[in-house]
Amino acid sequence: MAAVNALHYRFPPGSAYRLNRCLFAIKSDDAFRARFLADARAAIDEMELDDTDSAALLRGDRDALVARGAHPYLVFMADLRLRMEREAMTFEDF
Amino acid sequence: MLVGAFACAHTPQLLSRPETEDRNLVLRVHTAFARVKGRLQALRPDAIAMVAGDHIEAFFLNAVPALAVYAGTECAGTFGRYRYRFPIHEPLARAIVEQGIERGFDLFYTQDAPLDYAFYVPLHFTMPEPSVPLVPLHVNVYLPPQPTPRRCYEWGRALGEILRARSERVVLMASGGMSHFPGTDRYASPEFDYDRRLLNLLTAGRGRELAAITAEELDRAGNIELRTWITLLGAVGDAKADVYCYEPSWHHGNAVVEWPL
Numbered sequence: 001m002a003a004v005n006a007l008h009y010r011f012p013p014g015s016a017y018r019l020n021r022c023l024f025a026i027k028s029d030d031a032f033r034a035r036f037l038a039d040a041r042a043a044i045d046e047m048e049l050d051d052t053d054s055a056a057l058l059r060g061d062r063d064a065l066v067a068r069g070a071h072p073y074l075v076f077m078a079d080l081r082l083r084m085e086r087e088a089m090t091f092e093d094f
Numbered sequence: 095m096l097v098g099a100f101a102c103a104h105t106p107q108l109l110s111r112p113e114t115e116d117r118n119l120v121l122r123v124h125t126a127f128a129r130v131k132g133r134l135q136a137l138r139p140d141a142i143a144m145v146a147g148d149h150i151e152a153f154f155l156n157a158v159p160a161l162a163v164y165a166g167t168e169c170a171g172t173f174g175r176y177r178y179r180f181p182i183h184e185p186l187a188r189a190i191v192e193q194g195i196e197r198g199f200d201l202f203y204t205q206d207a208p209l210d211y212a213f214y215v216p217l218h219f220t221m222p223e224p225s226v227p228l229v230p231l232h233v234n235v236y237l238p239p240q241p242t243p244r245r246c247y248e249w250g251r252a253l254g255e256i257l258r259a260r261s262e263r264v265v266l267m268a269s270g271g272m273s274h275f276p277g278t279d280r281y282a283s284p285e286f287d288y289d290r291r292l293l294n295l296l297t298a299g300r301g302r303e304l305a306a307i308t309a310e311e312l313d314r315a316g317n318i319e320l321r322t323w324i325t326l327l328g329a330v331g332d333a334k335a336d337v338y339c340y341e342p343s344w345h346h347g348n349a350v351v352e353w354p355l
Contacts, residue, residue, distance in 0.1 A: 007310065074277070
């Protein structure tokens with residue numbers, strides 16, 4: 001199991017389904033992302049996350065989220081989408 | 095018939111460049127994309143069949159297909175401020191599904207899934223004018239267990255046979271790679287030496303050796319998306335690659351390659 005656990009991308013455990021669904025919604029659902037930016041706690045409640053997952057998500061704690069079974073790419077892109085709206089990052093679009 | 099084969103990076107920072115990215119590097123990759131576009135114009139394809147790995151956009155955990163074909167009339171997606179829509183070459187898409195299944199590949203098909211940016215980024219830069227219809231072909235790369243490299247190679251070999259038997263002129267493109275580790279603590283340290291060794295094999299026409307790579311090795315090398323290239327390699331066999339560019343950024347090995355057929 002050690003070798004499997006060392007993989008960067010692992011099978012998403014069913015126990016993390018709601019967490020991954022929430023990250024997916026932040027990444028890909030503009031309306032949900034807007035609700036999350038307006039009131040993260042309320043948006044998380046819509047997704048019925050447990051207290052541990054909610055706390056990790058509110059802290060933006062990547063390592064804790066991945067340890068809970070979140071997919072690293074979803075953590076990465078959900079965080080990027082939130083930062084793009086919060087920080088008004090500048091881009092050169094081609 | 096199969097008239098051309100290309101592989102392209104789809105790093106989103108090539109499309110929408112934040113200040114963290116080296117502008118000259120981005121422009122050098124664009125130059126390679128422009129060369130692909132010129133070749134596509136010369137090859138006059140009737141359709142582009144593009145193999146890409148979904149970034150958990152079209153398919154979430156409700157259904158995780160290993161291999162899928164977009165087989166409707168059109169496909170569309172969004173990425174940031176970009177909105178895109180492409181007509182699908184439906185007769186070709188349907189033939190790929192029907193003949194692929196006949197050949198023993200249990201393909202998933204969709205007429206209603208968002209089109210990931212992995213398809214869009216290369217097409218933004220390389221779609222010839224006038225534009226040609228697309229057949230998006232999905233390979234699962236991000237949600238383990240993914241199809242094995244050997245299975246991807248075998249599917250590519252069958253796909254190549256299907257395309258060669260068609261009357262349309264088809265260009266096959268693979269989107270993805272090379273080494274990168276999004277969302278992990280390896281993000282800023284890709285395996286560039288691994289990429290260069292692979293490119294040396296490909297320029298020597300030894301692409302079939304990639305079918306023997308293990309899933310674990312692809313994960314360790316940040317090359318889970320190489321499954322799209324390996325699918326293409328099954329179709330092009332021992333053709334020798336012409337590497338247009340290999341541009342390692344701080345997080346990503348950006349390659350653009352043609353296999354002249």
